[in-house]
Amino acid sequence: MELTTFYNSEIFKWILLPALIFMARLCDVTLDTVRIIYVSRGMKFLAPLIGFFEILIWLLAISQIINNMSNISYYIAYAGGFAMGNFIGIYIEERMAIGTVIIRIITQKEATDLINFLKSDGYGVIFVDAFGAHGCVKIVFTIVKRKNVEKVLAIIRKFNPLAFFTIEDVRSAREGVFPQTRKRGSHV
Secondary structure, X not given: OXXXXXXXXXXXXXXXXXXXXXXXXXXXXXXXXXXHHHHHOOOOOHHHHHHHHHHHHHHHHXXXXXXXXXXXXXXXXXXXXXXXXXXXXXXXXXXXXXXXXXEEEEEOOOOHHHHHHHHHOOOOOEEEEEEEOOEEEEEEEEEEEHHHHHHHHHHHHHHOOOOEEEEEEXXXXXXXXXXXXXXXXXXX
């Protein structure tokens, strides 16, 4: 089959090109999500590089739609790639777990055991006594690596399943207390 005949075939127009548009959109939206993470974390050299490839891929995908505006399958592929790219981007962001977060815990229950356990596990902890809508509370702050969030939340739930907590991204932190991590191959 000649190349021009293949490009004009129904299989190429209705299956292969929509699949390529879908994949291109999936890639560019996934890259967009990762780029935004790097921008928010202040990684000023990696973010523009990713942005370059993101836009290059987007231009290739959108040019196919502009050149073939009468084919509805291109629109569906473009939208589907966008949706799946968001899903994949969020999944990758969760797996990357770059950066640090602050966990703010507010509890009416005595928090001494929780505080002591977090400290013994190597986490830096700051706590204050406060007064909330329903009386005296303890506010506990700890800054943790994002990869350790689930572990800390499990600790909080163990000591006080009804504690209110919030988690916020920290753009930068310095001189903090973080649990020691062993390097591969080191024996302690």
